Amino acid sequence: MKQKGIPYGIQFELARTLASNPDSMSKFQNLISNLPQDRTPTHSYLFSQIFSVSSLRNLSTHEVASIAPWKELDKEGEAFAKDPLYAGIGNNEEYPGWWAGNIVFVGKLEETGEKIVLEKATLGPSNKIQRRFGSACILRVKIPSKRLFAKQNDLVLFFKRPVVIWNHVFRAFFAKDNTVFLFKTNEILLDKQISLNPSSHIDDGLSLYEFIKWLNPLEYNSHQKLCKWASRFALGLSSSIPGPRLKQEEITYESDIILDASDPSSNMTDGCGISSLALHKVIYETYRERLQLSEVSTAIQFRLAGAKGMVLLANYDKVEDLQVVLRSSQIKICYSSVLLDPSHLTMDILRFSHTKTPAKLSEEVIKNLHHNGVPASVFIGLLQQRLQQVVDGLTAWEGPDAMPKLWKAVEAAEGVIGARKARVSPTDSRVRGYGSHEDDEDDEEGIKHETSSQPWWADPFSGCPSSIAETVMELLDSGFTPLNSPYLRDKLKQCVKTKIKTAAAKFNYVLMQSCSAFAVPDPFGVLGPDQIYFKNSRREFVNKDGMKTDIILGEVLITRNPCKVPSDVRKVTAVQHPALAKMVDVVVCSVQGHRRLIDYCGGGDFDGDRLLVIWDESFVKPFANADEKYSKAPAGIESCFAMDKEVVAQFCSGMHKMGDQVEGGLQDHLLSSLRDPRYVGDYSRFHENAVYEYGYAHWRSINLAYKFCLVLDSAKTGYRIKSETYLSDRKLYSHPLGPSYKITEKKASISSNDLPLQRGEGLPKFIMDSLHIEAAKQRDYWLIEVDNRFSNAPLNLHPDPDLVFPWQNFCNEAGERGEKAIVNDLNVISDHVEAMYKQRVETYVNPASGSFTSQPITVRQDKIRDLSQRFISFPGPRNLKTLMEPTAVARLRASYAYIYAIRRGGPAAQFPFDRAFRELCAIKAQADGRYKVCLQSMNEYRK
Structure with a gap:
């Protein structure tokens, strides 16, 4: 493979495929040996030549683009060929707005034995190490819970051994949760022996020890405990994007504000440094469009030159100077004072300051609030209010702007827009603040390169969304309503009932008069003890009268995660101060008093901790601060x-x-x-x-x-x-x-x-018992209420004339003309539709594969998409005598599928939308006459 110049990404894919199909080795060898000599062996080209991509037909173009790593790997290869050391760390003039490390290589250790099963390489978030050495430098190995939590597991001993992929040698250097991280060293496997790569090329990498010296040199951190030193490797693995590259003289150092050197809780600035306006402006201009930033951020969570935590925009004077002032508490890795590696001088940006409102009360916070005086009735009222709001919002179908309001209610209930943005931005969704989605595990079988569809993407053939909420929203987009579409009403009912069950089962209640944001120390020392300042960049904070404001004033409660002891929630006072007026979307905490204010909240600091702030009077008034003794660890x-x-x-x-x-x-x-x-x-x-x-x-x-x-x-x-x-x-x-x-x-x-x-x-009745009982009552009540509301609301059960019209009208015209050829073409279409319905029934009720709904979502989606692809692929122009226009055939096919489903009744009602969702929506919208054509890719980005 080396002679043919096969790049690492293709080697990885070959290893993954051959692991489940060792007998296919000779086939791949023949394919590789027959590759043309005059063609550059890029990932994109080789992937199309070596692997069968027939199953890619099951993925949409945007779905493939969101996960396929080949183009990005080729770009990495091109950039590193020009500069093997620093091409990928960002701020590269030849590749503006680009950085390396956006591909994730993953394996999974089996529950028993020593086999690591490789998974498909995909696009994913970048980090400092991968930007410096390339995406291929890191292999992540996931450990099954059964193996991880086994008594006396042998995992350390196992991962001290090298992992070899072809002749590439990986060695473990860090473990977090259920993942072990391995670095691709400059060793190779040659004649069954591991040795240093005899090549002297600069891009052959480092040994494990050289890599350790690069990231966390022992000699400059000799004062640290070994355990703490080892934990610092996480800094290089933080999901991040590159910020500006600073000069060493632009990074200065300042001591923390410490009241008592013997008491860590008296460090009033722990984890937060200061930065200049110029720095924040450069970052804003760089990422304004890409990340849709609305303004310069007040604070940034970062990594830089061995430091971590937050930098706070508090220096507005030096407008033209890039400057970062790091506190002593932020320095986690020490380096030589001589010229640093440019990657160490490049700011890694993890997140920007932002306010999230409303926030949610977790189970831990609920226990604390109740213990400290908040009555159970307040929480019960919150639960009742939340369920009623959800049901009312999703069952209000009449009146002015009823359908746009329903659309917004469905989106808000399921967070659809955030999920859409997260799935199209896999490399930087974390820094954007988008929600994440679950990654199902795929099975790879057979010699073909089997690419399974990703959860929650729409079927590219039928256009039918994967989630119920998106299905409802797109039906509403097209002119269907719960009053004229039984299909939409059924989907909406499923959505409402699922939301009720989820809201009743989970003890995390939305509280309108609450929010969360990063905590930072008061840089000017103007706040008094137990005071905070919190201003939003938008008018989003809800007052008790329902009006919205941008600043919180008066008594509030603050807490953070974890919240375990009575003192972890604290009543403080939110005030206004002109010196802090420019600081938005951060909770500014006083540096007065005998200890750090956030330390009361579970020992918090300012290196990225978020505070939950509550100003709802029904919570604040009855709450009493617990004895401070609980905020200190018990003696002994x-x-x-x-x-x-x-x-x-x-x-x-x-x-x-x-x-x-x-x-x-x-x-x-x-x-x-x-x-x-x-x-x-x-x-x-x-x-x-x-x-x-x-x-x-x-x-x-x-x-x-x-x-x-x-x-x-x-x-x-x-x-x-x-x-x-x-x-x-x-x-x-x-x-x-x-x-x-x-x-x-x-x-x-x-x-x-x-x-x-x-x-x-x-002991008094436990608050969670009370809520558990009440939640069950409320769930049962609202499920019955939803059934009643859906049953009592009017519904037009007649076939939708708009959907029937295309087929019926064409049949009538054909009958009037008396042309047999047209009638025969219509019969070809109708026969195909009826045959596809039978295939649907066979697929959904096949006893050999078990319950269809019990199968993993990726398996279900691939089967559904296979049916959809067959549905739209026939008949073609060769199969028809008179109908040659594909759009006309698609329209007739969809219309007849709807008519056929109406005739059969019952479960068949879903069939036409499963197979021709996009076409039926187009027919409905066009029938109204007031419609706008929009690309799906444009719709994904809309808010």
């Missing part, structure tokens, strides 16, 4: 942990004795999070159980809350829960079911003799 809690005290300097001092085992010794620390990851989930459950059984403020609950926090941060702090402590806690606080409100329907359906955890004697 550290005795429950063993402490990893080894520092980098100690490791370095013994390196000369380790020989070629240095990398393996470092991997023991770099992969330490793979050891006993179950502790985090276990202590979260222990805490929940203790709160339920003993009370929210009971010493047992407080003790477990702080144990949870220490376990959560153990990878960087070095605190390891002692085995005897864990076993004792598990005996005391573990429960097979937990509280009854936590038992899911699936878990409840499993036969068991166990009873739910019982509430402690003498």
Whole structure:
């Protein structure tokens, strides 16, 4: 392959395909050997030549563009050929607005054994490491939960071994959650032996140790604990986009505001630096159109020169100077003071400051608010109000602008626009702030390159959206209404009922008078103790009278995630101050008092923590701040942990004795999070159980809350829960079911003799029990109410004359002419439609493949799209004598499908829309006469 110049992306795809089809090796060898010598071996060209792309017919052009990595890999190859070192880090004049690292290579470790199954390479978010070394430098390996949480798993030992793809050697350097990250080194597999690449080319990469020195050099970080040093590798993997490249003199340093050096909570500026207006303007001008920025951001979450956290626009004087002032607390990796690698001097932008309103109350916050005085009736009222708003908004079908209002209600209920934007922007959806969507797993079988459709994309052949909400919205776009379309009414009813069930089942309630935003320290020191300043860039904050404003004033509640102990929600005062008037979309916190204000909220700091702010009086007035004692860890809690005290300097001092085992010794620390990851989930459950059984403020609950926090941060702090402590806690606080409100329907359906955890004697009724009971009542009430509203609303059950007209009119004209050829053509169309209906029934009720709806969405979508493609592919001009215009055939085919479904009745009603959604919508809109033609790609970007 090297002789043929086969690039890495194609090699990866070959390895992925051959793993499931080893017998196809000779076929691929023949294909590769017959490639023309005079053609540049690009990814795009080779992919089309080597792999069967027949299954790509199941994907739309935009769907392929959103995931296919080949063009982007070719661009990377072209750029790195010109500059192997820095072409991809951004700010490249030859490639303006482009950077490398936008392709993700993933494998998955099987539940048993040592096999890693490669997945399709796709477009995805970039990061610092991939921009510097190219997308191919990182291999992500996902670990199944069963393997990850197994007792005494062997994962560290397993991943200390190299992973080889063809002759490319990858070595693990970091692990987070269920993913291990491996770096492609300058080693190769040659004659079954791993050795350094004999080539001396500059683009052959680095050894694992050289890579470690580049990202997090041991010699300049010798004062750090090894565990903390190892945790810093996450900085290079943060999903980000490149900002400006600064000169070293434009990065200056300043001490934090610390009131008591012995108390970390008294660091009033922890995690937040200062930046100049010029810097923010450059970033704004660079990304204004691409990210649809409305104005210069007040704060930016970033990575730069080994620092992390936030930079706050507080220096408006030096308009022309790019400047970043970093606090001591932000420096996580130290580098040499001599010339830094340009990638270290390039600002990595993670997120821009923005306000999200309204916000949601999580289960943890609800428990805290209730414990501190907010009555259960307030939460019950919130639940009732939310469900009524949802149902009323989705069942108001008459009156002025009823259909546009319904369209907006459906969009708001399901967040359709955000989902649309996220799926067309896979590389930077995080920094844009778009919602994410689930990635289903695909099975690869056979020699063909099988590309499965991605969830939530519309069927490219029928035009039918994948989600119910989008289906409803597009039907409304075309002129259908719940009053004239049984199909739309049925889809809308499904949408409403699903929303009711979801809202009742999940304890996260939308609170209109709430919002969330990044927290930053007061840069001018003008706020008093327990004061915040919060101004929105838009008038979105809802007052108690329903009017909207851009600033919050008066008493408010603030909190953040996690929220475990009584003091994690705090009542403070929101004020106005002219010195802070330019600061929008950030919660400015006072630097007065004896400790950092956000520290009361679960030990928060300013390196990217978001604060939830509540100004609804029904919550604020009854709330009373808890005793500050809860905001400090209980005495003796550290005795429950063993402490990893080894520092980098100690490791370095013994390196000369380790020989070629240095990398393996470092991997023991770099992969330490793979050891006993179950502790985090276990202590979260222990805490929940203790709160339920003993009370929210009971010493047992407080003790477990702080144990949870220490376990959560153990990878960087070095605190390891002692085995005897864990076993004792598990005996005391573990429960097979937990509280009854936590038992899911699936878990409840499993036969068991166990009873739910019982509430402690003498304790008041638990708030979550009350909400669980009320939610079930409200769910049942509103489901019945929805049935009544849909049943009682008028509905025209007659066939839609607009959809019947094309076929009926043409048949009438053909009959009047008496031309047999036209009648025969119509029969060809009708026979095809009826045959396709039979195929639909066979596919949906095939007992061999089980329930159709139980199959993964990608499997279902591929089957549906295959049917749609066959539906629209026949008859063609060769099959007809008189009808030669494809658009006329498509129109007649869709119209007859509708008529045929009406005749059959029942479940058949969905058939015409499944197969000819786009055409039926076009017929409906054209019949009205007042319609606008719009490309789907343009519609995806509309708000």
